[in-house]
Amino acid sequence: MKNKLSVVKIGGNVIEDEKALDVFLTAFSKLEGLKILVHGGGKLATQLATKLGIESKMIDGRRITDAETVDIITMVYGGLANKKIVAQLQAKNTNAIGLSGADGDSIQAHKRPVKEIDYGFVGDIDSVNSGLLTKLLSADLTPIFCALSHDGAGQLLNTNADTIASEIAIGMASSYETTLYYCFEKKGVLMDIADENSVVKHIDSDTYQELLSDGIIANGMLPKLHNCFHALNNSVSKVCLGDVTMLDKETELFTTIKL
Ligand SMILES: Nc1ncnc2c1ncn2[C@@H]1O[C@H](COP(=O)(O)OP(=O)(O)O)[C@@H](O)[C@H]1O
Ligand SMILES: CC(=O)N[C@@H](CCC(=O)OP(=O)(O)O)C(=O)O
Numbered sequence: 001m002k003n004k005l006s007v008v009k010i011g012g013n014v015i016e017d018e019k020a021l022d023v024f025l026t027a028f029s030k031l032e033g034l035k036i037l038v039h040g041g042g043k044l045a046t047q048l049a050t051k052l053g054i055e056s057k058m059i060d061g062r063r064i065t066d067a068e069t070v071d072i073i074t075m076v077y078g079g080l081a082n083k084k085i086v087a088q089l090q091a092k093n094t095n096a097i098g099l100s101g102a103d104g105d106s107i108q109a110h111k112r113p114v115k116e117i118d119y120g121f122v123g124d125i126d127s128v129n130s131g132l133l134t135k136l137l138s139a140d141l142t143p144i145f146c147a148l149s150h151d152g153a154g155q156l157l158n159t160n161a162d163t164i165a166s167e168i169a170i171g172m173a174s175s176y177e178t179t180l181y182y183c184f185e186k187k188g189v190l191m192d193i194a195d196e197n198s199v200v201k202h203i204d205s206d207t208y209q210e211l212l213s214d215g216i217i218a219n220g221m222l223p224k225l226h227n228c229f230h231a232l233n234n235s236v237s238k239v240c241l242g243d244v245t246m247l248d249k250e251t252e253l254f255t256t257i258k259l
Contacts, residue, residue: 005137005176006035008247009165011184015081020244024183025085027247029092034137034176036168037096038145040161041081045073061223065120065158073158074100077146083234086144097141101149102156104132109149109157123149123157125164128171166227166236173235180231180239181246182224188242188255189225191216199242201238203257205229225257232259 008028014020028037030185041061046056049072057064064072089096092256101107101123109123123211145168147161162182169180187198189211203211208225211217217225229237240246 001085002175002177003170004033005178006031006181007038007165007172007178008035008181008183009038009161009224010040010244011161011182012040013185014183014244015039015041015085016043020185021085024244024247025088025092025145027245028163029089029094031247035172036133036137036143036145037085038147038161038165038168038171039077039081039085040147041073041077042147042161044081045076048072048076059117059119061220062119062122062157062160064118065122067121070121070156070158074148074156078148082144082146089142089144094142095140096145097136098146098163100146100156101159101164104136105129105134105150105152106145107149107159107167108152109159110151111155111157121155121157123151123159125159125167127150128168130171130175133168133172134175160222160223162227166231169231169236170234173231173237178236180228180236182228182239182241183244183246184224184241186243187253189217189221193218195233197253199253200255201253203255205259208257228257229259232257 036222049056078100086096086098099106106126106129110124112119112124149157149159169178171179191198239257240254245251246254
């Protein structure tokens with residue numbers, strides 16, 4: 001039987017809110033078994049760029065990452081956000097180790113080819129170094145990933161944190177029974193975006209098609225669910241979506257997705 005592994009992603013809205021982040025990190029530190037955390041931080045990067053007088057451009061939820069912007073996101077994702085989370089987890093007795101995709105050659109990617117849009121230094125993932133992650137997990141370390149990959153030729157690349165989480169989960173799924181968790185500011189996938197409690201508790205491939213054709217899923221939820229099904233179609237056992245309380249044993253209201 002395979003060991004269980006939890007790959008958990010938190011979005012920028014959670015990182016920004018000190019209380020929500022603390023609730024989440026407390027639950028994460030208590031989560032039993034092997035675990036990996038991936039964090040975003042898009043909002044923090046936009047805020048710093050604004051302070052520095054640099055305009056942030058997003059297309060379909062993806063940041064246009066020019067040379068100035070890749071420096072900013074390296075400072076924010078790999079520096080401030082990652083190190084704060086690592087330090088807070090240490091205070092909660094979790095031996096966290098912060099990583100970008102360049103550290104230990106953990107996530108290799110290539111710069112997205114220019115078609116209609118030039119995304120700049122945005123990376124599409126080629127491989128996850130599951131051997132390294134297995135070694136870290138065996139040494140009782142909990143890897144904490146930010147949204148940076150690298151091209152193996154010295155260039156850091158910006159990669160959406162939801163995608164990093166699903167690719168890590170896929171990369172580990174041959175060795176571990178892997179569950180992927182997406183924590184964000186809603187209690188799960190909602191039937192009615194205005195009603196916090198209208199959580200769709202279970203989604204499978206058929207329900208997904210219905211939700212799509214009924215227009216229930218929009219904006220950031222479209223690529224998120226695409227990532228969920230990509231993971232499930234590549235050996236990840238289960239995906240859960242919910243708010244910062246989702247990892248608490250008592251919490252019942254969240255979305256579970258299985259094929
Ligand atoms: N049916 C839905 N249920 C829940 N959220 C939805 C739905 N449709 C669209 N959304 C939007 O998707 C957003 C989550 O995506 P995103 O902002 O990319 O998350 P993250 O904070 O993890 O980066 C929610 O904040 C919500 O506004
Ligand atoms: C290419 C791309 O768009 N990358 C994202 C990475 C951060 C991220 O994904 O953060 P959230 O999870 O908080 O949205 C960005 O720079 O906004």
